[in-house]
Amino acid sequence: MTAVIAVGGVLILVAVFKAMWRVAEPNQALLISGAKHRADGVEEGMGFRIVTGRGTFVIPGVQAVRKLSLDLNEADLAVDCVTAQGIPVHVKGVVIFKVGDDRVSIANAARRFLDQQQHMNTRVDNILAGHLRSIVGSLTVEEMIRDRERLTEQTRATSGHEMEKLGLTIDSLQIQEIDDPTGYIKALAAPHTAAVQRDARIAQAEAERVATEAEAEANARKAEAIRNANIQQAGYQAEVDNAQARSKMAGPLAEANARQEVVVQETKVAELEAYKREQQLQVDVRKPADAEAYKTVTIAQAQRESKVHEAEAAAKETELRAVADAMRVKAAAEAEAAATRARGLAQAEATRATGEAEAAAAQARGLAEAEAARALGLAEAESIKARAAALAENQEAVIAQQLAENWPAIVKAGAEAFAGVDHMVVLNGAEGVNDMLAKALTMGGTGLGLARNLLASMKQDGTAVEAGAEATDNHRAHQVPIG
Amino acid sequence: MVGLQGRVTGRIAPGLVGEVMVRVRGGAEAFMAYAADPGEEIAVGTIVVVMDYHAPRTVYVSAF
Numbered sequence: 001m002t003a004v005i006a007v008g009g010v011l012i013l014v015a016v017f018k019a020m021w022r023v024a025e026p027n028q029a030l031l032i033s034g035a036k037h038r039a040d041g042v043e044e045g046m047g048f049r050i051v052t053g054r055g056t057f058v059i060p061g062v063q064a065v066r067k068l069s070l071d072l073n074e075a076d077l078a079v080d081c082v083t084a085q086g087i088p089v090h091v092k093g094v095v096i097f098k099v100g101d102d103r104v105s106i107a108n109a110a111r112r113f114l115d116q117q118q119h120m121n122t123r124v125d126n127i128l129a130g131h132l133r134s135i136v137g138s139l140t141v142e143e144m145i146r147d148r149e150r151l152t153e154q155t156r157a158t159s160g161h162e163m164e165k166l167g168l169t170i171d172s173l174q175i176q177e178i179d180d181p182t183g184y185i186k187a188l189a190a191p192h193t194a195a196v197q198r199d200a201r202i203a204q205a206e207a208e209r210v211a212t213e214a215e216a217e218a219n220a221r222k223a224e225a226i227r228n229a230n231i232q233q234a235g236y237q238a239e240v241d242n243a244q245a246r247s248k249m250a251g252p253l254a255e256a257n258a259r260q261e262v263v264v265q266e267t268k269v270a271e272l273e274a275y276k277r278e279q280q281l282q283v284d285v286r287k288p289a290d291a292e293a294y295k296t297v298t299i300a301q302a303q304r305e306s307k308v309h310e311a312e313a314a315a316k317e318t319e320l321r322a323v324a325d326a327m328r329v330k331a332a333a334e335a336e337a338a339a340t341r342a343r344g345l346a347q348a349e350a351t352r353a354t355g356e357a358e359a360a361a362a363q364a365r366g367l368a369e370a371e372a373a374r375a376l377g378l379a380e381a382e383s384i385k386a387r388a389a390a391l392a393e394n395q396e397a398v399i400a401q402q403l404a405e406n407w408p409a410i411v412k413a414g415a416e417a418f419a420g421v422d423h424m425v426v427l428n429g430a431e432g433v434n435d436m437l438a439k440a441l442t443m444g445g446t447g448l449g450l451a452r453n454l455l456a457s458m459k460q461d462g463t464a465v466e467a468g469a470e471a472t473d474n475h476r477a478h479q480v481p482i483g
Numbered sequence: 484m485v486g487l488q489g490r491v492t493g494r495i496a497p498g499l500v501g502e503v504m505v506r507v508r509g510g511a512e513a514f515m516a517y518a519a520d521p522g523e524e525i526a527v528g529t530i531v532v533v534m535d536y537h538a539p540r541t542v543y544v545s546a547f
Contacts, residue, residue, distance in 0.1 A: 101512055104539035152493060156500040160515045164540050169513065 023055040027070045029099075029106045030056065031114065034063035050103050050110075068110050069117060072098050072171065075125040081133040084140045090179035091136055091144075095128050096172040097163070108167030124168065131159040132173075141184055144175060151175065484536035488547060491516070495525040495544070503531060503544055519545040 024030040033048035058065050077093040099109040113120050135154045136144065143150050155173045163170055178185065403410075487505050495501030495518050503516040518525060519534040523545070531544035
């Protein structure tokens, strides 16, 4: 029983101890209020006890125990502000803070936030937004981006003491994003970007150039190597070909040499044969021919000489004969000449005598004829004159007379028209013949009329025109019976 | 606090609020720091001695 009581008593002790013993975790501070504590912490003043990192007895119902978290807190900030250069920016940042670990800070914080630990962020946020604006206002954009030291310095300088009041410490203030509507940052970057791009392009171009050069060099080397190889190959090929050709030619060459020797020998044989044949011919043909020729020549010479002798003899004979003939002819000619001269002289004498006689006779005859002619002329002139006179008196009578004198000739002329006619067929019988003859004669008569006119015109010199005309009329009147 | 050594983590200079890390309470905490001798400049990384402590988070230091 006692054991049971003892166990019960222990259990009760444990339960009581469990109810009174409180432990502060590492990230917590226990704030115990309700009794006067002389222990560590704040002795006077507010009258509560701060316990961190260990356990402590609490009298339930008498003392109140509250916990304050010492954890990190984080507040997001987003403010529109202006930099030291007057450039408007929108800054987003984050601030990390906690309650300070010393008892003063814990006491300060506990008194301010103990019931509002959830709202701590909002409160701090509001405070720090203003601070951030002031921090940014004292920095340039470049400093904000690059100089972290300046940012923390400014953070401490601006907000450190205010945070002390709240029992908080700022572990870190980070600017996460700077929104720059004016494009300042971009412009800031532009020269560097351009330079970097330029350098990159230069580097790339340079690299390409080097690569291209190397490539070209390599290609050239390659081409050179290929060329050399080809040349060498060609050289070797040529040697091989040469050797092959030579070996290929060796057979034919030997053959040709052999054949050449054969031909030489054959040629010699042929030459010898030809020589032999020539000799044979000399013997067979030429010698007999020579002999024949010699014989012929000799015979011909003999004949020629005999003929020459014959001719010479004949010539001599002829010469002698000619001389004899000449002598004879000369003698004959001389005789003839003497005879002729004598005959000529005699004939000339006779002719001269005859001529002289004939001349005298002719002279006498001429004289007589001249006398007779003159007498005849005078008589004719007399008769013409008389006839002219008579014509002047009776022209028609004279003409008629002349016609009558010439009539036989006229009729003859008219008959000549029929001279060319072989056969003549006359249709009217005898009467027809008379008719035709009459017509032919009329044609002749017409000619007669013309003659008469001619004569009449000749007469007009000596006679009057009227007489001529009249004579013509008379003639016409007279002509009708004739026709 | 006074007499403890610390390391400057934020430059201490006139017109600025510096920062010093001091080993305290089994850990290391950052305190806002001023030079004990006004006008003194203390670069980051310098070991300093806490000359004066003003609760809750301010110390006055001088180079060790």
